[in-house]
Amino acid sequence: MSAPAAVSTQQAPLVAPGHGRGLLDVVRDRYLLKLLVRKEMRVRYRGSVMGLLWSYVKPGVQFAVFYFAMGYFLKLNDSVPNFAVYLFSGIVVINFYSEAFGNATRSVVGNAPLIKKIFLPRELFAVSSAWVAAIHFLPQLIILLLASLVSGWRPSVQQLGGAVLAFVIVGVLAVGLGLLFGAVNVLYRDFENIVDLLLMIVTWTSPVLYDWQRVADAVGGRDSWIMTLYQLNPITSAVELFHWAFWYPTSAVRTAEVVPPLPPHLLWSGLSGLLIALVLLGVGQAVFRRIEGRFAQEL
């Protein structure tokens, strides 16, 4: 804090304020990102006795309800071996996606006081929402791992890689769509409700509560174009990759009389899912930057 520090800027170039480099600035400001994530966690569980334990309880109850309803009432226990692990490995993906995407959509409007007063890379808010969702995803993943281990889990390296790929797909997609809808939501708050609607559907457009063969049977075989369309959904790819990583290598599946077939072109649908997610991230970032200049006056 001395005079020379201020004087040394004589050669600094003239820069137009308020033009960041988007997501690249988030990488540069990762200390601020860390503090925003910590704030979010602190605020979420303020005055709560159980705190982060809630992120175990909620998916646990959700799982129990689905397990009894789907497994016993709809008798999926009989057709899908080790249905409990099958179900849970899909649910955790959907939970991560819903929380990250939903909260990222609300993050811009939710931080209006800050956005109106101080310039900082606004992408930070969407990214920190996704980060918080990832923190909540961790305990669910641990429970899933325990359940898999108990049921004789022997994964290959490729299968573990598939799980990582699925996590990346969901994370990238949630941030991309979160930027897109978060920005548009500033102009029309209808988009919060549209996103809620999308998230309501997403559990059913992927094989979470049923298995993919039922879709294939209904649309005319595994090679029909509707099946291809179904698999182009990045969330479907992510769910199937999680099944492959956590459910497929359990002993009940491996030793089943009829080993359940893998969905067609699993690897390719994973890579195409990643590609689609990356493209949507690019689109989201572009739209976000286009609308960003109006945030302060529209909020």
Added chain:
Amino acid sequence: MTVTTPENASAGLAAEVPTAIEVDGLVKDFTLRHNRSLKELAMAKVRRKPISDTFRALDGVDLHVRQGESVALLGFNGSGKSTLLKLISGVMQPDAGTVGVRGRIAGLIEVGAGFHPDLTGRENVFLNGAILGMDEATITARFDDIVAFSEIEKFIDTEVKFYSSGMFLRLAFAVAVHTDPEVFLIDEILSVGDEPFQKKCLARIEELRAEGRTLVIVSHDLDMVANLCTRGVLLEGGRIVADESAVRVVARMRGQDPDVVEREHAEADARRAAEAAADGAR
């Protein structure tokens, strides 16, 4: 984006000291949307009423501030002062014209923006410091200074929601004035706390000025800015109508004769300097 400027028109001194802020032909419109729901939009269409009005908040503002200058933006409510400050800080984008800033910039548009009531004072210092552009090492190094400045040592680990409004503002101001940018934009935040604390704030602002930082201050406390700032810029209806010494602009706003007020001000300054010199000699 680099803005190239024409050769500096106001020659002499201006040519030697580089500019910190260059604003050229700045225009800012606000769209006032009357309604947004489908029903209302349809009704407006049927009745052939306009869906929105535009309001021109800034209308062709040119302002070059040199490094180390302290400029007061003056004008009555709605004259466009705060909008200009928001455009310089980058929170808003212009509809026409250009804004250029040299060096790092801190927009203290409102103290305590970014403070969260559920975090402790300590956590808020770090969060707010990071929001204002400080890195972890800098905040850690200055943490004790910040707390000492705010004088709320005892409550630093209490959640901010339990603070009195005065304590809250003190802490927020302390963080703001311990950031390290070359250009400070200050909007109505100097009227913080009780009188001793206000004196301390002003002393701190003086210190920042003495270090060669550029200040742009928006305030309705005319006496304060007349003493603090070297230059006054008067805005009216989104245009600059006067740009001279802060003392003269303040006199103009009050309907006094600028020449008389300036002379009195100079005499008062000289008297104070003489007294200080006499004190020093004693």
